[in-house]
Amino acid sequence: MALTGLDIYKKLPQKNCGECGIPTCLAFAMKLAVGQTQLDACPYVSEETKTELSEASAPPIRLITVGTGDKALKIGEEAVLFRHEKTFYHQPGLAILVDDGMDEAVIDEKLAQLKSSQFERVGQFLRADLVAVKSSSNDSAKFVTLVKKAMGTEFPLVLISENSEIMKAALSVCVQTKPLLYAANENNFEQMAALAKESNCPLVVAAKDLGALSDLVEKVTAKGVKDIILDPGSRTIKDSLKDAVFIRRAALKKKFKPLGYPIITFPCEMYDDPYMEAVAAGVGIMKYAGVIVVSDLESWKALPLYVLRQNIYTDPQKPMQIDEGIYPIGEPDENSPVLLTTNFSLTYFTVSGEVEASKVSSWICIMDVEGLSVLTAWAAGKFIPENIGPFMKRCGITDKVKHRKIVIPGYVAQISGELEEELPDWEIQVGPREAGDIPSYLKNWSA
Numbered sequence: 399m400a401l402t403g404l405d406i407y408k409k410l411p412q413k414n415c416g417e418c419g420i421p422t423c424l425a426f427a428m429k430l431a432v433g434q435t436q437l438d439a440c441p442y443v444s445e446e447t448k449t450e451l452s453e454a455s456a457p458p459i460r461l462i463t464v465g466t467g468d469k470a471l472k473i474g475e476e477a478v479l480f481r482h483e484k485t486f487y488h489q490p491g492l493a494i495l496v497d498d499g500m501d502e503a504v505i506d507e508k509l510a511q512l513k514s515s516q517f518e519r520v521g522q523f524l525r526a527d528l529v530a531v532k533s534s535s536n537d538s539a540k541f542v543t544l545v546k547k548a549m550g551t552e553f554p555l556v557l558i559s560e561n562s563e564i565m566k567a568a569l570s571v572c573v574q575t576k577p578l579l580y581a582a583n584e585n586n587f588e589q590m591a592a593l594a595k596e597s598n599c600p601l602v603v604a605a606k607d608l609g610a611l612s613d614l615v616e617k618v619t620a621k622g623v624k625d626i627i628l629d630p631g632s633r634t635i636k637d638s639l640k641d642a643v644f645i646r647r648a649a650l651k652k653k654f655k656p657l658g659y660p661i662i663t664f665p666c667e668m669y670d671d672p673y674m675e676a677v678a679a680g681v682g683i684m685k686y687a688g689v690i691v692v693s694d695l696e697s698w699k700a701l702p703l704y705v706l707r708q709n710i711y712t713d714p715q716k717p718m719q720i721d722e723g724i725y726p727i728g729e730p731d732e733n734s735p736v737l738l739t740t741n742f743s744l745t746y747f748t749v750s751g752e753v754e755a756s757k758v759s760s761w762i763c764i765m766d767v768e769g770l771s772v773l774t775a776w777a778a779g780k781f782i783p784e785n786i787g788p789f790m791k792r793c794g795i796t797d798k799v800k801h802r803k804i805v806i807p808g809y810v811a812q813i814s815g816e817l818e819e820e821l822p823d824w825e826i827q828v829g830p831r832e833a834g835d836i837p838s839y840l841k842n843w844s845a
Contacts, residue, residue, distance in 0.1 A: 403428035406451060411442040434477070458649045459658050462600050462625050462688070464491070464528065464578045465554025471527045473627075473688035474660040479650060481714060489711035490683055491527035492703060493556055493691045495666050498544045499534040505544065508694055512551055515700035520718055520743040524704035528578075530691045531568075532558040538567040545572055556580055556689065562589035573597045578689070580662070581629055582618055584610070591621035602662055604629035608641060612656035619656075626659045627688060633668050635678050642686040660688025667691075676703065683707045718743035719769030724795055725750065728759030732800045733845040735760040737829065738786070739807055740767045740775050748833045756837035761798060765789045772807045783813050787820030801845040805829040 407427035418439040420426040429435040430451070437443060437451055461475035471491040478484045494512060496505050509529070516525040529548045533541040541559065545568045548555055555577035559565050565579060579597075581604035582590035594601035603618050603626050605611035611630050618626060628645060632638035642661055648654040665678035675692060676699045682690045683706050692699070712718060719741045727750055739749050741764045753760050765786065767775035775781035790804065802824045806814065808831035817826050830839050 403431040406430055409447050409450060410440065413442055415442070417441050458653060459646075459660065460625070461488070462627060462660055464556070464576065464600055464689075466574070466576050469527070469553055470576075471554055471689075476646075476686075477650070479646060481710060485713040486711050488688075489707050490687045491554075491689050492679070492695065492700075492707075493528035493530040493689055494526055494695050495530045495532060495691050495693050496544065496548060497532045497534050498537070498540040505547070509548065509551055511695045511700075512553060515695040515697055517701055517704060519705065519708065520747045521720060522708060522718075524701075524708060526695050526700070527553065528556055528689065529553045530556040530558055530580075533561070533564050533568075536561060536564065538564045542567050542571055549575065554578070556691070560586055562586055562593060565590070565593055569593065569597050569599070573599070576600075578602065578627065580604070582614070584614060587614060587618055588621065591618045591623045594623045594625075595621065600625035600627060602627045602629050604631060606631045608644060608657070612654070615656040615659070628657065628659050628661050629664075630661070633664065635668065635674075635681050638663055638668070638678065639681055639685055642682070646686045661686060662689040662691070663687045664691045666693040672699065675699075679703055680706055684710060717769030719766075720746050720764060722764055722766035722789075722793075724793055724798065725762045725764055726759070727753045727762060728757070730759040730761050730798075732798065734758075734799065735805060735840055735843050735845075736763060736795055736799055736803065737761070737805045738763045738765065738790075740765055740770060740772050740781055742767075742769050742771045742775075745771050749836065752833045752836035753840065756840040758837075758840040758843070760840065761795060763790065763793055763795055763804075765793075773809050776810050776813070781810065783816040783820045786813075786817055790821055790824070799845075803827055803845065805839075805843075807831075 407424050410423045410427060412423045414422045418426050430437060437448055457475045459474045459476050462473050464471045473488045475488060476486055494508055496508050512526050529551055531545050531548045541564055549572055555572060555575060557565060557568050557577050558580045560581060560583060576599055579594055579599050579601045581602040583604050590601060601623055603615050605614050608630055611628060615626060630641040632641045645657045645661060649658040663682040665675045668678045669675045679690050679692050680703060720743055722741055737760055739745055746764060750762060767780040770778060772781060804824050805827045808829050811828040814826045814828055830836055
């Protein structure tokens with residue numbers, strides 16, 4: 399059982415020096431007990447104490463890494479039930495399933511989706527994360543051949559076989575990529591645990607219910623395996639959601655170590671209907687899945703799932719923002735329009751997309767307002783004439799255009815008069831209220 403704040407406090411130096419950033423050792427101990435700080439923050443704690451308190455300072459959900467290099471997937475280490483309490487750190491990985499019983503053409507088509515279902519949105523690159531390779535043929539040679547093909551994608555792998563000999567054969571060609579092994583069950587956990595320990599690869603532990611799952615996790619960890627992912631056996635949306643919530647609450651609220659690991663879900667096994675499969679994947683993204691295995695990632699399915707994941711795993715306390723400066727769209731010159739907006743990423747990419755669609759090369763001046771949207775920044779006293787005037791003078795736009803006309807967002811038309819006082823040499827023009835009206839506005843604009 400995890401130590402309480404008072405238990406931890408008794409083992410600290412009790413200097414109350416504040417060098418950890420927390421005023422007293424008691425307050426530090428209380429935060430450490432609930433996973434809100436790290437033991438290394440204390441400069442005076444002894445190595446012996448660090449060892450004793452390692453359980454208390456460890457995150458309630460273990461951090462697991464699948465794969466190596468730039469595409470390695472990190473999941474787990476979450477500390478809250480709800481995003482608004484703090485934030486979620488490690489977004490779930492979406493895995494596309496291929497099977498050694500499939501036709502070669504079908505396999506090639508699915509693997510090709512890993513590239514065709516990649517998108518850019520508000521400055522972030524959205525894509526899948528894993529290839530789940532399943533052995534349904536029970537033929538080690540066929541499975542190894544498929545594993546080698548999947549390795550060509552350079553995505554981390556999930557190896558799916560409950561036959562330890564087939565798993566061993568697959569590992570012989572891909573162990574250096576650190577795949578996720580699926581799965582240890584009540585019948586094969588000794589062999590699978592031995593493979594996971596020897597290869598230093600993470601292992602899925604699968605059982606038919608949560609009671610059996612926690613018991614099996616204890617057996618596997620007793621074999622020396624520490625990197626575990628849980629499969630509670632849920633194969634409907636209702637059961638998957640119920641089990642995921644129970645597991646997360648048990649790990650965070652009860653500090654129940656046997657369930658303190660990420661979860662894998664299989665929407666591909668829940669429904670034959672592709673739309674219901676997408677819904678199940680979406681539920682997994684929203685409620686605590688670490689790895690989500692789907693049958694395919696056609697664009698109609700992939701993009702909504704990526705965007706949902708992006709929205710949930712964006713820190714709500716830190717708006718997505720871009721750097722302040724001047725951004726050219728197309729090939730603007732000294733006679734091109736000059737538009738002004740804030741550095742909220744969604745605002746910039748929406749405006750820039752419409753400007754690009756207009757085919758009118760333009761300059762977009764982006765002002766730093768700490769990532770707020772136009773109206774929010776204006777209401778907060780950041781996107782106001784007193785700040786815009788100095789920004790326009792320092793940003794360098796006067797060196798790029800010979801005219802002195804600036805287009806401000808239509809939603810803040812009321813600042814135009816005051817802005818003219820701040821920029822007496824400029825003509826303040828009020829642009830559209832809606833981004834969709836920008837193309838028609840620019841086509842009628844003249845220097």
